[in-house]
Amino acid sequence: MSFHRFALRAAMLALALTLAACVSSTKVDRGTYVADTSHHAQSADSRIRFLVMHYTEIDEAGSLKVLTTEAVSSHYLVPENPPVENGKPVVWQLVPESQRAWHAGASEWQGTTELNAASIGIENVNLGPRDTPQGRAWQPWPPAQVDAIIRLAKDIVVRYGILPTRVVGHSDIAPQRKIDPGPLFPWKQLYDAGVGAWPDDATVKADLAGRAPDGPADVRGLQLKLARYGYDVATDGVLDERTRRVIAAFQMHFRPRDYSGTPDAQTDAIAQALLDKYMPAQPGDTDLTR
Structure with missing residues (x-):
């Protein structure tokens, strides 16, 4: 066989293998059956339609322990003073976004109930309110933490197309039992960065x-x-x-x-x-x- 004929047959074999791979790439072997994914329904949307903000009321170590070992969880935990790697803040991701986290509890927003099934939850390390002789005082939000919250939230709302009116606090979706993330939470700063709603x-x-x-x-x-x-x-x-x-x-x-x-x-x-x-x-x- 001449070199040219061999090269031609090799090229044709490679093309056939490539085409076969393209065809088979729409089929997924799941052990007991094969799923053909070559057809896609138009009537579908993302599970994630809401973004819910919280505060933890305890420190970072305690928050990590509770959110990873008890019957409550969130997708993300933002430290009070996030470490920085390559100029970027580091946050904890505790639950994959594709899975449900148990952060909202009994809740309702815009007619949707049980928001755990339709939201991403962000817990933020913040001690919340403290009663003092001068009255109730709230822990402020450090600039580095606010920066991390904004970066994380903006990425989420852009990727999922979350509407401004669907970026809410735990107190918005469960006002009869929750007050987090509290009155000092930087909602206006989030809005200025392109996250959430704010009136003119x-x-x-x-x-x-x-x-x-x-x-x-x-x-x-x-x-x-x-x-x-x-x-x-x-x-x-x-x-x-x-x-x-x-x-x-x-x-x-x-x-x-x-x-x-x-x-x-x-x-x-x-x-x-x-x-x-x-x-x-x-x-x-x-x-x-x-």
Whole structure:
């Protein structure tokens, strides 16, 4: 056999093997059966639709122990002072993103319940509130930790296309039992970096419509706004303790200087500004929030 004929046959064999590999690459041998993956359904989306922020209330060593040995977990744990490698902060990944972590508990946001199944949870090492003779004090968030949180959160929301209104705190999705990540959590800094939602000041001012910021707001009107935005709240116009907790959670997120749970005009205007920005009424809609 001449060299040229041998080379031609070798090339044809290599091509055949390549084509066979391309065909067989759509089939996966799973031991007891073969799965053919050559057809893809269009009606599918990501499991991950929400990003939930927490604080740990204990130090890093204790947090790692609890989150890896007890019946609670999160996908990530951000240290108070993250170590740096090659100029980048190092965070702990405790659960693969493809798996469910047990961080949200009984929860609801925008009509979705049991958010463990549809979210990524980030625990952040922070001691939370401490009662002092001068009143309740909250542990601040160090700049290096905030930087790490922003880097991690931005990567997650970009990869999964998580909507701004679906970046939430534990207190947002479970306001009757949780207050983390607390009023000092840097929500505005996250927003400025492209993560999460925040109202526009000009819209808040316009929605105040001349009302005094600390003046009263219609309870049912505010309940309707908060329910439309995503909170699990009654819309009966009754200012009971459950409604106060929801209002306080909203204020802690978007108006942290005062999170008493009082339904004031500024809180009402902030809620409306968020709806104006992220959930504008469509033609033909009956907007019950105004």
